[in-house]
Amino acid sequence: xxxxGQVFExxxxxxxxxxxxxxxxxxxxxxxxxxxxxxxxxxxEFANSVSQGDIIVADKNFGCGSSRxxxxxxxxxxxxxxxxxxxxxxxFYRNCLNIGLPIFECGEVDxxxxxxxxxxxxxxxxxxxxxTNETYSTTPFPEFMQKxxxxxxxxxxxRQKNRL
Amino acid sequence: MGKTITEKILATHLxxxxxxxxxxxxxxxxxxxxxxxxxxxxxxxxxxxxKSLFNPDRVVLVLDHFAPNKxxxxxxxxxxxxxxxxxxxxxxxxxxxxxxIEHALLPEQGLVLPGDIIIGxxxxxxxxxALGAFSTGVGSTDLAAVWxxxxxxxxxxxxxxxxxxxxxxxxxxxxxxxxxxxxxxxxDGANYMAMEFTGEVIPKLTMADRLTMxxxxxxxxxxxxxxxxxxxxxxxIKPRAKREWKVYxxxxxxxxxxxxxxxxxxxxxxxxxxxxxxxxxxxxKVGQVEIDQxxxxxxxxxxxxxLRLAARVLKGKKVHKDIRxxxxxxxxxxxxxxxxxxxxxxxIEAGGAVSTPTCGPCLGxxxxxxxxxxxxxxxxxxxxxxxxxxxxxxxxxxxxAITAASAIAGRIVPVEDIL
Numbered sequence: 098x099x100x101x102g103q104v105f106e107x108x109x110x111x112x113x114x115x116x117x118x119x120x121x122x123x124x125x126x127x128x129x130x131x132x133x134x135x136x137x138x139x140x141x142e143f144a145n146s147v148s149q150g151d152i153i154v155a156d157k158n159f160g161c162g163s164s165r166x167x168x169x170x171x172x173x174x175x176x177x178x179x180x181x182x183x184x185x186x187x188x189f190y191r192n193c194l195n196i197g198l199p200i201f202e203c204g205e206v207d208x209x210x211x212x213x214x215x216x217x218x219x220x221x222x223x224x225x226x227x228x229t230n231e232t233y234s235t236t237p238f239p240e241f242m243q244k245x246x247x248x249x250x251x252x253x254x255x256r257q258k259n260r261l
Numbered sequence: 262m263g264k265t266i267t268e269k270i271l272a273t274h275l276x277x278x279x280x281x282x283x284x285x286x287x288x289x290x291x292x293x294x295x296x297x298x299x300x301x302x303x304x305x306x307x308x309x310x311x312k313s314l315f316n317p318d319r320v321v322l323v324l325d326h327f328a329p330n331k332x333x334x335x336x337x338x339x340x341x342x343x344x345x346x347x348x349x350x351x352x353x354x355x356x357x358x359x360x361x362i363e364h365a366l367l368p369e370q371g372l373v374l375p376g377d378i379i380i381g382x383x384x385x386x387x388x389x390x391a392l393g394a395f396s397t398g399v400g401s402t403d404l405a406a407v408w409x410x411x412x413x414x415x416x417x418x419x420x421x422x423x424x425x426x427x428x429x430x431x432x433x434x435x436x437x438x439x440x441x442x443x444x445x446x447x448x449d450g451a452n453y454m455a456m457e458f459t460g461e462v463i464p465k466l467t468m469a470d471r472l473t474m475x476x477x478x479x480x481x482x483x484x485x486x487x488x489x490x491x492x493x494x495x496x497x498i499k500p501r502a503k504r505e506w507k508v509y510x511x512x513x514x515x516x517x518x519x520x521x522x523x524x525x526x527x528x529x530x531x532x533x534x535x536x537x538x539x540x541x542x543x544x545x546k547v548g549q550v551e552i553d554q555x556x557x558x559x560x561x562x563x564x565x566x567x568l569r570l571a572a573r574v575l576k577g578k579k580v581h582k583d584i585r586x587x588x589x590x591x592x593x594x595x596x597x598x599x600x601x602x603x604x605x606x607x608x609i610e611a612g613g614a615v616s617t618p619t620c621g622p623c624l625g626x627x628x629x630x631x632x633x634x635x636x637x638x639x640x641x642x643x644x645x646x647x648x649x650x651x652x653x654x655x656x657x658x659x660x661x662a663i664t665a666a667s668a669i670a671g672r673i674v675p676v677e678d679i680l
Binding site: 113116124139162165166169170184192239250251255259 | 384
């Protein structure tokens with residue numbers, strides 16, 4: 098599978114989950130509502146201006162802080178197709194895999210600019226920057242995580258494994 | 262090659278040897294959720310169509326974040342969790358009147374024990390590492406999967422060993438040691454890794470100080486913050502435990518990814534400046550920082566020992582006229598103990614406001630939200646942008662004694678300044 102999209106925003110290091118979705122919005126389980134407030138702690142206009150299929154890029158330790166799954170849900174529900182970062186905080190990383198939001202760890206994010214168009218090959222893990230013709234590699238997922246990604250998240254994995 | 266305490270706990274639960282880096286699916290002893298993370302888990306769990314929880318006696322639900330209900334929407338979320346607990350027979354369901362801040366409550370109630378694997382849909386679940394358990398925070402979908410299967414997928418973490426030696430300075434406790442450590446390694450210094458706290462200072466720390474250290478492992482990105490049990494741990498556990506537990510310790514030849522040593526005689530009380538817990542300064546280098554509010558409480562520092570420290574500083578003194586001091590005991594038992602010991606009287610006479618247990622202001626929920634431009638010193642765990650209210654407010658993290666002293670002075674000061 099391949100996806101292509103434009104880099105909507107490039108974020109600094111250590112973006113925390115309070116910035117992704119402030120705690121005042123943790124009183125809902127509605128994806129639509131969470132989508133309206135994605136990244137509100139850092140950019141009030143983000144949710145209004147991001148388009149379906151856009152990609153977000155970040156420096157190291159994206160998603161640090163609380164375990165709130167509302168954070169990756171808000172990002173996914175507002176239309177972001179994938180996150181590329183130098184590294185992810187651990188709980189955010191597993192939350193993304195669990196809910197089926199594609200993420201890639203890439204050491205070369207410094208070369209990616211806001212507005213670049215990227216094509217990502219999920220099989221090879223290669224990112225092609227169609228704006229600059231560069232290609233970047235990403236950290237490959239271990240086999241178990243590959244399986245989670247292939248089936249679309251943890252609940253589907255549990256369903257299949259336990260024949261539910 | 263020997264094994265770390267973390268590898269040993271995971272290996273026992275898996276019934277085979279494990280090494281760091283391996284991905285495993287392993288049995289869980291306790292699964293925790295709260296009023297903001299459980300609702301998402303309930304939605305996922307019910308979609309699965311499973312009839313029962315893996316073991317209702319090992320599921321713990323605590324309404325603590327926005328409870329007592331802060332508004333109608335929080336009330337609806339609490340109602341949703343309450344109905345779920347009833348439907349699936351969750352006995353360890355803690356509602357207003359019994360509840361406390363989850364990470365103060367579970368150890369106090371003897372629900373988490375040495376050698377356990379504990380999974381909680383709350384990032385500060387790493388707190389129970391102080392009891393010699395493997396305990397880590399996850400998201401809501403993970404919690405739903407544990408409810409259904411009793412298992413969690415995990416990568417066996419590498420471990421960084423932290424060695425604390427030397428004599429502790431006055432007014433320095435667990436909070437200062439962990440803030441100093443986070444300042445040293447950074448907010449992702451232990452990402453994906455277990456932190457193991459060792460050295461001659463650790464056995465001299467109270468359980469409260471140890472729980473504070475493990476609690477903040479996540480602020481360095483840590484998956485766990487573990488301390489091998491000793492006599493003090495067992496003294497704490499024995500009267501509380503209602504089931505068997507097992508004590509583990511790392512082998513002397515266990516493999517660590519790194520060993521870091523700290524001479525505690527060089528560590529002063531620490532203050533983390535906005536907007537990261539790693540942005541620490543020793544109290545002597547703080548300079549002139551005026552404040553509007555002081556908060557003593559949270560899963561980090563809301564235990565009776567923390568309140569005693571604050572009371573020692575506040576006794577016979579008055580909170581500065583321009584400062585709001587808010588004190589939040591971690592649990593009902595802690596609150597009652599504080600009443601019996603006369604601590605609450607000291608707080609109220611000093612001009613502090615004492616609240617029923619809640620996470621409240623720590624995550625900007627309620628009970629002390631900051632306005633634009635306001636500054637707060639707090640014994641809590643995070644000082645991110647907007648964490649306690651307005652985006653242009655600021656939170657400074659410190660220990661309970663420094664926080665109490667600062668409430669008296671109206672600015673951040675060493676305790677000696679107000680004595």
